[in-house]
Amino acid sequence: MQLDAIDLVNHSKLSEVWPQVNFPFLLAPMVGLSHVALREMVRDYLPVGARTIWPTEMLNSRRLPHQRVGETPETKISLRDSDLVPQILGNNESFINESINRLHSLNIAGVDINMGCPVAKALKHNYGVALMGDPKYAWSVVAMAKRATSLPVTVKLRVGHEKDQKYFDEFCQGLVEAGASVLCLHPRTAEQKRKGNADWTQIAHLKRKVKVPVIGNGDVQVWQDAIRMLEETGCDGVMIGRALTARPWIFWQLGEYLGFPPPIGREGEKAPQGPAEEAKEFGRAIIKFVDYCFENFEPSIAQRKIKFYLKVANPWLNFGHYLCKQLNKCHEPEEYRKVCGDFFIKDGLLLAAFTNLTY
Ligand SMILES: Cc1cc2nc3c(=O)[nH]c(=O)nc-3n(C[C@H](O)[C@H](O)[C@H](O)COP(=O)(O)O)c2cc1C
Secondary structure: OHHHHHHHHHOOOHHHHOOOOOOOEEEOOOOOOOOHHHHHHHHOOOOOOOOOOEEEEEEEOOOHHHOOOOOOOOOOOOOOOOOEEEEEEOOOHHHHHHHHHHHHHHOOOOEEEEEOOOOHHHHHOOOHHHHHHOHHHHHHHHHHHHHHOOOOEEEEEOOOOOOOHHHHHHHHHHHHHHOEEEEEEOOOOOOOOOOOOOOHHHHHHHHHHOOOOEEEEOOOOOHHHHHHHHHHHOOOEEEEOHHHHHOOOHHHHHHHHHOOOOOOOOOOOOOOOHHHHHHHHHHHHHHHHHHHHHHHOOHHHHHHHHHHHHHHHHHHEOOHHHHHHHHOOOOOHHHHHHHHHHHHEEOOEEOOOEOOOOO
16 A cells, blocks of 8 residues: 555656646645645645645635735745745636736746635635536636746636536536646535535546546545545545644655655654644644744734634644633733643643544
8 A cells, every 4th residue: 555655646747737846745725724824834844855836825816906915914925935826716817817917926836726616705706616607618717817827727626516427527628628737626516515525536537537637635634544535536636624724744744654854843753643642743833823923914813813723723632622712812922822831731741632533
């Protein structure tokens, strides 16, 4: 099993699109979460020598042309940020063109188009997953993005409104013909939102159908799931959302499995494994995240981002809701440190435990 997985990583076709990529595991775009502070915290767990591409949260192409790109909380980047593939939401050529022009100033490695967002607002404006109901228009949106950049254009999509295989296959083929260089599939229907299970057989199916690299996404909870997704579907990359917020060290665990050295600053250490070690690391990760939020955002925005982060990440920790309640009362980085210190360690004893399944 081990050799198969390593073989799959070595044969990932992502490097045909981005030659620098040698680590086919990616953070997912998540509104309110995949901002500079989360990327910084997850980057701290990237094994030395590993290179992947990085998302932004979904950026509305109607708003970007009026914003100072690089200065808003959603578009801020750090000195370490490279290989960014920002995600845009939209369906209008002039907005898409102007948005991509502005995003070029972030030294990006590509542009991702959102065809998976199922919220009512996206449906009303006919973008996000709504585009999956209008194939010709969806293909033209890819062509619009292609006209605006010479960089790779990627599409993140779902399995669509209903499970009509022929329709889905033609839809994806059309995206490729319109110029999409990579497809990323979150195999849930629009109606499922994030409920029920992601159907990984659809990732395997898409991989067989299209020539471009396929990134699989959905329901990775622990690092072994990411390896299993590679093996079961043959996909070229695995995108991880919620679990990577709670377990940013998944990148370290995967790197260790594949033979990469530990992350910078963790030389000679093994990646955390098991409920106790992972809980302890979660305490460290929260402090990192808090510091990165205060470094990058105004205090009120930092607090808001921390609150949302904890809401998404805490279910993996036993009594995480209690920790959340205490941390949500904090205002200064020092206060967060004190609460985390008291929660995780008392009289030298580790009090917390991490769990493997939340959804
Ligand atoms: C809080 C939150 C915000 C999200 N925002 C986006 C988004 O902006 N763009 C997008 O394509 N998907 C978005 N998603 C979906 C994720 O990218 C991913 O497809 C989904 O969470 C399944 O992956 P996971 O099981 O690894 O979390 C969001 C998910 C969450 C939990």
